[in-house]
Amino acid sequence: MTKRLAVILIGLGLLTGAALPPTGPVPTEKPSAPADQPAVPAPAEKPPEGEESAPAPVPAPGPPPAEDVVPAEKPEDAPAPAPKVRLPGPPPPARGLPPVPGLQPAKPAAIRVAPEDPEQFAACQAELKTLGTVFETAPPIDDGEGCGMSNPIVVREILPGIKLAPEATFRCETALQLAKLTRETIIPAARIALADKGELKAIQQASAYVCRNRNSAATGKISEHAYGNAIDIAGLEFDKGSVPMVIAAQDDGTFPAAFQRSLNAAACLYFTTVLSPGSDDAHKDHLHLDVIERKSGYRFCR
Numbered sequence: 001m002t003k004r005l006a007v008i009l010i011g012l013g014l015l016t017g018a019a020l021p022p023t024g025p026v027p028t029e030k031p032s033a034p035a036d037q038p039a040v041p042a043p044a045e046k047p048p049e050g051e052e053s054a055p056a057p058v059p060a061p062g063p064p065p066a067e068d069v070v071p072a073e074k075p076e077d078a079p080a081p082a083p084k085v086r087l088p089g090p091p092p093p094a095r096g097l098p099p100v101p102g103l104q105p106a107k108p109a110a111i112r113v114a115p116e117d118p119e120q121f122a123a124c125q126a127e128l129k130t131l132g133t134v135f136e137t138a139p140p141i142d143d144g145e146g147c148g149m150s151n152p153i154v155v156r157e158i159l160p161g162i163k164l165a166p167e168a169t170f171r172c173e174t175a176l177q178l179a180k181l182t183r184e185t186i187i188p189a190a191r192i193a194l195a196d197k198g199e200l201k202a203i204q205q206a207s208a209y210v211c212r213n214r215n216s217a218a219t220g221k222i223s224e225h226a227y228g229n230a231i232d233i234a235g236l237e238f239d240k241g242s243v244p245m246v247i248a249a250q251d252d253g254t255f256p257a258a259f260q261r262s263l264n265a266a267a268c269l270y271f272t273t274v275l276s277p278g279s280d281d282a283h284k285d286h287l288h289l290d291v292i293e294r295k296s297g298y299r300f301c302r
């Protein structure tokens, strides 16, 4: 009898034990975090990927840019970086010129410069005409490897009677900024600083549209010249002689140096990239100007 009782009791014990909440090491609620323990900040997932994490497009005060554009901050070009995407298709013509007239931009994804907005392009042309620029439109250029533009123009005279020598092919916006810079700064400043040279007759350009990488390097980023966004000025031709672009030291007290410094500085009001003569090794004898678009309208001028 007692045996049976014991068995029953044991059985009951097991049953109740199973039904009751465990009394042992219970997985109580989450370990109540000690109040004084600082909350662990959520791990900032995605560590900055090496570059352009800074919101403000401030140029890294680091190494000088390779050319054309600042490599360091590079906040420009909203569209995906997609540099030089090669799409299947007909082999691109040999890199460089001349542009192939009539060749449709069959690889729009490879052209970083977006097609011109028709209204903006029309407005740009109207402004150029108002300024007296002598130009004509040209067929789209697609030289492959990302080089090209949808609405090139060929400029012969940047302002009435002032040639662009040799004539240049580039985007309307580039021409417009150059025309304004010439009219509003180069001519008035030259009349003061270079009065003995007479009137401006031509802007000597060293490079407008050309399908190449920055600094003409074999590899690397494509140059703004390859989008029609850039112009290199090598010198200015006046009635009484030419004036080359020169490295103008701050302590050079001559009029020509003052003129060059004025031009370098004023160009930044029109172009978003200005690389003055002497700004780096690749720019010793010319003034590089381009209209690349950067976030927040940032300009890179040195």
Ligand SMILES: [Zn+2]
Pocket (backbone or CB within 6 Å): 068, 207, 225, 230, 231, 232, 288, 289
């Ligand atoms: Zn250039």
